Amino acid sequence: MSVAPPRKKSRAVFWIAAIVIGSIILATALLANGMRNLRALDARYHLELFKASAQQLLTPAETTTAPQTAAGQTANPKPVETGPSKTAPANPPTTTAHALAPAQMPATPAKAPAAAKATRARRSHLFDAPVDALRGAFIRSWRTTGPMLCADLIKSGLPVGEWRQSALGAATYECSYEIQKGGNGEPNAASFFIIIRGTPAGELDNIRIKVIMPDNADGRAIGEMFVDSVVALLTETRWLDFQTALDAIGKLQDVTQQAFGTKLAFFREFQNDRSFNLQLGLERKTPEEIRTAIVFDKARWTLPSPTPAR
Structure with missing residues (x-):
């Protein structure tokens, strides 16, 4: 037990x-x-x-300084001469000037x-308290690289080509694709153009698509290609909250969305109501976003950053 x-x-x-x-x-x-x-x-x-x-x-x-001052003043009293007379007594009485002297002296703090x-x-x-000049903000970065995105778009059926040096200079790399249905100068010609730009290290900068979609068979085919390309871009970049703009884009309505230092903009051109532009990229405007972007700028790091996993 x-x-x-x-x-x-x-x-x-x-x-x-x-x-x-x-x-x-x-x-x-x-x-x-x-x-x-x-x-x-x-x-x-x-x-x-x-x-x-x-x-x-x-x-x-405070109490110790006051007696010292009073003792020093009474120990050595000095007579005050009131005139040129030489018959003044040897020890004249204390005048009112001596009585007011301690009060007129500035007090030592x-x-x-x-x-x-x-x-x-x-x-x-x-x-x-936090210092406003040092505040930061949450920002996004590209979840893929230029070569990886170009390769993924090729697999999805959009032949943008390999990641290569741009004609703008050695500091810019890109991949692009363009197709036109209809002759040059025809009012009902349809076209599709996409360009993806970044740095030689593979970091993305911006993505731009321009389409002309007339109300005919070629325009509808270009429109389907355009929607498929936008869905593929939002899927590969992992910015899935921007997919809420797909409804407005499908209805050909202007839409702009911004979140965590990134921006999606779809708008109609002023001169042609069947011509549209889509822009997707980083946009850091506030001081907090700029400070955070500087901290995570890989070009400023002393050690090479790891290659992102696919």
């Missing part, structure tokens, strides 16, 4: 020991280093825990103790 140990008593002992140990740790953290953390809490939440002790330190300093100055100099910045 076994007797179960008293659990309630053991739990009570455990909690009492935990509270005592926690109190000791908290008191050590607050009182260490000249009560620096406790003074930081007092300054942060205006508890005024050290106000009374500061006043007690200042009061004796009491100096704070050196310990208080040292405590303020060592105050922790843990509880300081």
Whole structure:
């Protein structure tokens, strides 16, 4: 026959020991280093825990300076000459000028103790308010690279070609595709153009699509190609919340969406109501977005960044 140990008593002992140990740790953290953390809490939440002790330190300093000043003035009294007469008594009585002299002398301000100055100099910045000039913001980045996106579009049936150097210069790389149905200059000609641009390292910059979709069979075929391309781009970039714009794009309505430093814009050209543009890219405008983008700019890193997994 076994007797179960008293659990309630053991739990009570455990909690009492935990509270005592926690109190000791908290008191050590607050009182260490000249009560620096406790003074930081007092300054942060205006508890005024050290106000009374500061006043007690200042009061004796003020009382000791006053007797010294009075003693120094009464020890060496000087007669005041009121005129050119040489028959003045040797020890004239004290005049009203001497009585007012102590009151006219500027009082020496009491100096704070050196310990208080040292405590303020060592105050922790843990509880300081956030600095607006250092604030950041959440921003997006491309979840794919230029070569990977071009290869994925080729697999989906859009022959954009390989990621290659642009005619704009060695600092720009791109892949693109263009098709036109109908002769040049014909009013009912349909066309589709897509270009994807970025850096030689493969980082994407922007994607642009321009389509002309007249109300005929060629225009409807270009429209289907355009919608399929937009869906493929939003799927590969992983910016799936922009898919809410597909309804407006399918109805050929202007739409603009911005989120976390990225932008999608679909709009009709002013000169031709059957010509449309779609732009997808990064757009950092606020100071918070710009600061965060600078921190995560791979060109500023001293070590090479890892290759993103497919």
